[in-house]
Amino acid sequence: MNTDQRPWLSQYPAGIPANVDVHTHSTLKDLLAVTCKQFANRPAFSCMGKDLTYAELDKLSTALGGYLHYRGLQPGDKVAVMMPNMLQYPIVLHAVLKAGLVIVNTNPLYTPREMKHQFTDSGCKGIFIAENFAANLEQIIEETDINTVILTTIGGMLGWLKGGLTNFVVRNVKKMVPQYNLPSAVDFQTALDEGKKHPLPHFEGQPDDTIALQYTGGTTGVSKGAMLTNANLVANAMQSKAWMTQKLQEGSDERMLCPLPLYHIFAFTVNSVAIFCHGICNVLIVNPRDLSTIVKAFKDNRIAAMTGVNTLFNGLLNDDSFTSLDFRHLKITVGGGMAVQRSVAERWQKVTGVPLSEGYGLTETSPAASMNPLNESLRIGSIGVPMPNTVMRVWNDEENRPATSEERGEIQIKGPQVMKGYYNRPEDTAKVLHDGWLNTGDIGMMSEDGFFRIVDRKKDMILVSGFNVYPNEVEDVIAGHPKVLECAAVGIPSDRSGEVVKIFVVKKDKSLTEDELIAFCRKELTGYKVPKEVEFRAELPKSNVGKILRRELRQEKV
Incomplete structure (x- = not known):
């Protein structure tokens, strides 16, 4: 890879290589096995006060893998995993890999319709599912190929007393387990x-084997299964690990908070694999919407790092019990999944003393493609610079050429973490993969020294009288208003200008008015970018990782 094509290398913090060895292990299974032996007696995962060591994880996952083989599942078969963050998850992941199977991560909040699409599209033959969601599975299981169902409970790995109490509360107090019949x-x-x-039996995998079908969020169309291979996930683990090495000591007593769901590609790779291979314990949060559990995790553990999305950081900053915590051990905060707003990033650093470094990636890139430096060199508002072994560029579609610095265009990515393609969808694959380059669908620009910035998604762009309005820009301004908690900008039809900007707002201060907000925008935005309509809401629709879904807001007006 020619370093002349990578001006961003000069922005790398000292000690981070331009390229890492992404061929250290042929399979993710082998990488995880070596890690389990290296850190055998250290805690690998912790949940609700219960630790699971690397050795215990290795032993339990081998037994579970043996059960899957005993049930007749063969290498290459697909197995769905549908549960929140709990100790069972990493056991299942390792078992599936040891048995040569393919993991199909599934959002536990999916409706039966959404479950049916994912299970039939992937051809799942088995499923691990928390009992909370079994009633939904019952409705559609006969329409799938699933013949192995393994049920678990929230308290299943927490010990007899604590686990029993937890399950009693979940079932009988909170009434979170609807009746089901899965004989x-x-x-x-x-x-x-x-x-x-x-x-x-020993299973010998290959680097190009698909080991995960990670379904896209479906925010821009039908949810598709990205085929992630051994090579993809080993590479991204090594890339991510290298980026964090300067801040986190391998095998130390430091811990990383994991509030994002492990079934989502962000936490799946960063926490389940990269941090795991760093010998650092992941502290799992079952329900990140319950901010008190995050506060408790900080009090009970030496949290040195955490990942999150803008809405989570924003929520924590508006929680007095969080802002009063002692952050002396915190070294790394990484934001992704959606744009990190400037006002949130600036306040986060003021409160915690740690920069909020935004990264960027997609399901199709396993996911990490770029990352801000984990120090004061980060640039708020940017998605940082490409990871080791990775090339990114901005492409001018109209003139079919690479864009110049500061010129807008579609971001394209090439690297060992880019997916093999979409499962059983060659036409969709051909639309996004060309000569090794992945078309992201994100509009962005690159500075002369290699920092990238997202302007917006192609389909989220608002066209006002021929002028492009990027929702991120409007939202970033409005989020800076002291009386605004959350916001989302969309385009709505206009007879006069084609489209105008409409803003949906969740108030932080009940006294906020539409006139006050419009006046604030007029000071910060060109006239055609100023919202013409404001709608106040109690809450905004969000994805499973807290990303605000503009698509749903737009569809309400169709």
């Missing part, structure tokens, strides 16, 4: 016990 389902603990009787 062929097997309990998670039963599967572990049975699996110990059945040895797991």
Whole structure:
């Protein structure tokens, strides 16, 4: 890879290489196995005060892998995993990989319709599912190929007393487990016990084997399964690990907070793989919307790093119990999944003393493609610079050429973390992959020294009298108003100008008025960018990781 094509290398913090060895292991299974031996007696994951060591994880996942083989699942078969953050998740992930199967991460909040699409599209033959969501599975399982169902509970790995109490509260107090009837389902603990009787045959995988079908969010169309290979995930783990090495000591007592769901590509790779391979314990948060659990995790653990999305950081900054915490151990905060607003980033650093470094990636890039430096060199409002072994460019579609610095165009990515393609969708794959370059669908620009900035999604762009209005810019301005908690900008039809800007706002201060907000915008935005309509809401629709869904707001007006 020619360094002349990578002006951003001069922005790398000292000690971070231009290229890392992404071929250290042929398979992710092998990488995880070596890591389990290296840090055997250290805690790998912690949830609700219960730790799971690397050695325990290795032993339990081998037993579970043996059970999957005993049930007749063959290498290459797809297995869905549908649960929130809990200790069972990493056990399942390792078991699936050891058995040569393909993991299909599934959002537990999916409706039966959404579940059916993902399970039939992928051809799943097995599923691990928390009992909270079993009633939905019951409605559609007969329309799928699933014949192995393993049920688990929130308290299943927490020990007899704590686990039993947790399950009682979940089932009988909070009423979070609707009645269901899945007569062929097997309990998670039963599967572990049975699996110990059945040895797991050695499975030799290949770098190009698909090991994860990670479904896109579907925010711009039908949800598609991105085929992520051993090579993709090993590479992104090594890239991410290298980026954090300067801040986190390998195998230390430091811990990383994991409030984002492990079934989402961000936490799946960064926490389940990269941080895991760093020998650092992941502290799992079952329900990140309950901010008190995050506050408690900070009090009970030496949290040195955390990942999150803008809405989570914003929520924490408006929680007095969080802002009063001691952040002396915190070294790294990484934001992704959606744009980090300037006002949030600036306040985060003021409150915690740690920069909020925004990164960028997609399901299709496993996901990390670019990252801001994890120090004062970061640039608020940018998505940082490309990761090691990665090339990014901005492409001018109209003139079919690379864009010049500060010129807008579509961001394209090339690197070892780019997916193989979409499962059973060659036409969709051909639309986004050309000569190794991934078309992201994101409009952005690159500075002369290699920092990238997202302007917006192509489909989110608002066209006002022929002028492009980028929602991120409007939202960034409005988020800076002291009485605004959250906001989203969309385009709505206008007879006069084609479209105008409409803003949806959640108030921080009930006294905020439409006139006050419009006047504020007029001071910061050119006339055609100023919202023509304001609608106040109690809350905004969000994805499973807290990303505000503009699409749903637009569809309400169709």
